[in-house]
């Protein structure tokens with residue numbers, strides 16, 4: 001059993017940012033990441049909204065932070081068990097690591113909605129239907145193309161896939177996909193100026209700084225079209241394109257459109273690790289997201305002393321929100337550890 | 343006057359009242375039958391169906407064979423009370439007639455026989471009849487004891503829930519509890535005074551102190567008569583109205599009356615035939631999987647009868663048919679509930695007015711209609727296309743590009759007129775194609791086509807169709823040892839009696855059984871018929887069903903309904919496939935794929 005001051009679970013932006021801030025405060029931090037690679041979902045990002053910052057810059061900054069002397073990073077270390085032992089927390093991993101520490105930070109993040117559950121959208125059935133994550137990867141390598149390698153003539157983005165959907169049991173809004181669709185459509189137009197881009201939405205939610213401006217810009221400068229209506233069905237056409245059907249709820253008429261790529265803006269759900277550890281420790285809340293003791297005044301603390309939360313294990317958050325939350329968590333933990341040594 | 347005492351008055355008045363009210367009600371209900379139901383009665387009243395009905399009345403209304411099969415103890419309770427009492431009246435009548443030497447003795451004589459027949463006046467078979475009467479009384483009392491136990495602790499009788507009572511029920515029930523113990527005590531007291539009892543009443547009579555007996559005798563007979571009076575007067579307004587009404591129901595059912603679309607006298611007859619046995623409560627998933635216990639059929643029927651129905655009770659129902667399947671009285675519970683959902687007036691908005699006409703395609707053998715729900719599960723459509731191709735079928739995919747809903751979901755919500763509108767649209771398209779067969783992938787559409795449409799061609803669900811293709815060797819499957827469990831969709835199984843066809847297909851795989859096969863199948867929770875069920879409760883129903891179906895860890899859970907598939911896929915417990923998918927995935931590809939269909943092969947069509 002190895003001792004540490006804090007065990008941080010999850011090597012994504014929240015975990016790294018918090019670990020770094022704790023390390024700067026002279027705490028010995030163990031950072032465990034279940035994958036081979038760190039960065040979590042930041043791994044696949046191309047650019048970040050709303051300022052189109054290159055995600056690789058964020059990745060190198062995060063990587064740099066993990067190099068701090070007070071941080072020991074373990075990869076391929078999926079956490080299997082978190083338990084309370086006297087005044088300490090014990091964290092065990094799948095690869096046999098076993099830590100004991102007065103404080104644990106859960107930064108186990110989110111997973112994206114499995115689009116196969118919405119079979120009517122044809123994901124996993126028709127090659128032209130892809131997720132926003134896969135589209136981001138296409139942008140990254142600069143190759144937006146259909147399954148048979150052709151340049152798409154028309155791309156549709158569909159918002160709220162797996163969010164705000166009674167049928168899949170997720171009533172909540174994932175908060176980031178509207179603005180992300182704006183970003184993706186602009187990036188698509190940057191790479192393929194002739195492509196037609198359509199975005200199907202229920203409501204456009206542009207609540208962050210500069211979001212509304214970007215939404216406007218996408219229409220004025222990039223010719224992105226917005227249609228209020230949820231795509232209900234996807235079917236192949238005789239020439240292997242995709243026909244999407246929906247009701248245009250502004251004009252109240254049924255609408256059919258043929259597209260080459262349908263990009264599903266998949267929503268945010270609690271990751272498996274978040275759900276499992278939350279269950280073990282007893283901090284599971286709605287939809288398996290973890291629950292802090294007070295949303296307004298103690299959002300990093302849980303009902304268990306020494307067990308803290310940061311980032312999207314609590315709810316859907318944007319990258320800046322996640323980073324700020326991680327720094328707040330580090331501060332809370334620092335105060336907690338100091339209170340112990342007094 | 344011989345064989346008369348004033349204490350017979352309450353009984354006689356009560357009995358007259360009862361007969362008056364019951365016959366008045368019967369008259370009113372029969373007068374309110376709809377045209378079709380009246381026609382069926384006229385057609386069949388003088389036929390062997392009437393004899394069959396009498397047999398059924400004996401089996402069900404008296405012996406309660408159906409309840410007995412479901413729950414022997416409960417069956418015994420019902421039988422001992424109903425059949426026991428019936429025999430007690432019949433044997434009492436015989437005894438009284440023999441005693442009085444006429445068939446037209448006063449009606450109360452059989453009821454209060456022991457009080458009057460104290461003179462030791464012998465008549466033929468009196469020993470044997472006295473023994474029989476005591477024996478019957480003992481049987482009834484044992485049934486009564488069970489009824490009391492059921493009230494106190496229903497789980498002892500193997501039931502999870504027992505029904506709640508209305509005011510009239512309580513009056514009728516309390517008097518019913520008194521009738522037979524009072525009869526026992528009255529007869530025993532008389533027996534202790536005159537020694538005219540049987541093995542039971544004489545023995546009990548010995549226990550009554552001879553100082554008390556002379557004073558207790560008359561009050562006990564009075565009390566017995568009064569308890570009969572109370573029971574008879576309360577009966578028409580209590581659950582016990584089911585006793586006479588069930589007789590009428592059985593006749594009408596045997597004569598071929600059906601529930602129909604709109605409320606009618608037959609609805610009232612069904613509502614009044616419920617014995618409130620509570621079996622439907624235990625059958626209902628809303629109860630045992632979702633913890634809702636105020637909407638089940640017994641409550642619906644009760645509220646409908648007393649005209650206190652709330653929208654919640656009418657609408658919070660999956661229409662899965664599990665309760666109708668279990669109901670020992672054979673009430674068509676989902677159909678009756680549907681009648682209460684049907685909207686009388688036509689609301690302003692007509693749906694689908696904007697639908698463009700679909701041009702029908704001539705010269706095809708088979709029309710394939712996937713249905714709206716199947717369009718949400720494209721893998722089923724892809725599989726069906728593969729199967730049609732493999733079998734070389736000349737088919738037309740009617741709603742491939744655009745289509746009109748079959749109308750059943752609207753109908754289930756009570757929008758009959760709008761639903762009919764869609765039926766007309768679709769019928770026109772289907773009938774003008776002059777094809778030989780209509781195949782659909784959705785049990786909801788299937789039932790709709792079968793029941794609501796007037797089509798010029800037969801309809802098959804794809805389970806039936808695929809079974810036929812396999813049987814005729816038009817498609818063959820690769821051997822597979824994948825283990826599968828089959829889930830019967832409500833509308834296809836209980837709704838349309840398609841049980842064997844899917845199983846025949848799945849014998850090509852390693853088919854294992856769940857605890858919920860065929861008629862006993864569970865609802866997936868995704869029913870379109872319940873528009874008000876809370877999502878969380880719906881998921882509870884799904885998870886419970888899914889847990890049961892996947893207990894033996896099958897490789898694949900197979901179903902035959904796009905809606906069931908969608909419900910179960912989200913449950914995330916097992917690989918879920920439609921039967922068409924598993925078939926399409928295992929097709930043996932034959933070299934001569936596209937060949938003209940030979941005539942002999944068309945018999946399937």
Ligand code: SF4
Pocket residue numbers: 159160161163164172173174175176177178179203204205265267
């Ligand atoms: S952010 Fe937009 S796309 Fe995402 S769930 Fe909310 S409304 Fe839907």
Ligand code: SF4
Pocket residue numbers: 615616617618619620621622623639640643668669670671672673675
């Ligand atoms: S509806 Fe049928 S099963 Fe339910 S209580 Fe009445 S008689 Fe019994």
Ligand code: SF4
Pocket residue numbers: 625626627628637638639658659660661662663664665666675676
């Ligand atoms: S039809 Fe199904 S859901 Fe409705 S009352 Fe009967 S058993 Fe319950």
